[in-house]
Amino acid sequence: MKVKHLKEAQLGQLVKVLKGRDAGDVYVIIGIVDDKFVMIADGDRRKFDQPKRKNIQHLEFQPMISGEVVQSLQECGFVTNGKLRFAVNAYAEFANSNAE
Template sequence: MNVMLGQVVCSKAGRDEGRIFIISGIVDDKYVFVSDGDLRRFENPKKKKIKHLDITSIIIESLTKKLNDSIKVTNAEIRKALAEVKEKSESGE
């Protein structure tokens, strides 16, 4: 399964089931690090198995660019981007 930094995913297993995250790091072909800027801050991401995530086609370009260039990403940026994604999905866009 191809995943990218900055891609939006939804947890389908574990305590955080139903929460949306961004992929903040890729460990290997089975594990990634996810952050939501709130409970899972960028400094302390959650290591999740890819098979426990619903992978969306949504990629947050601004965060992807920063993550690929090793530029600091703030938790506020992550929260704002995820809020916009959630708002768009609720409005049916």
């Protein structure tokens, strides 16, 4: 599967950080600030209540969107850290199975 570099961010989309202290880590978009910045969290180091504001130019958008995260954000306005960790771990397993 080819990874497309999308220009538009979507809630629940998984991203890989390209620049900064967290370079190489995978996060979930939990908020869109404007057309240049998003809020990301992974439920582990970056919790939902203290997300990281990140420039989209420093992110590589992955072709996977977590339906659980999107549904939770739409229904209640927040998502549990457990769901964020689950989404990140599911992507890691997906990426490892494609690498083999």
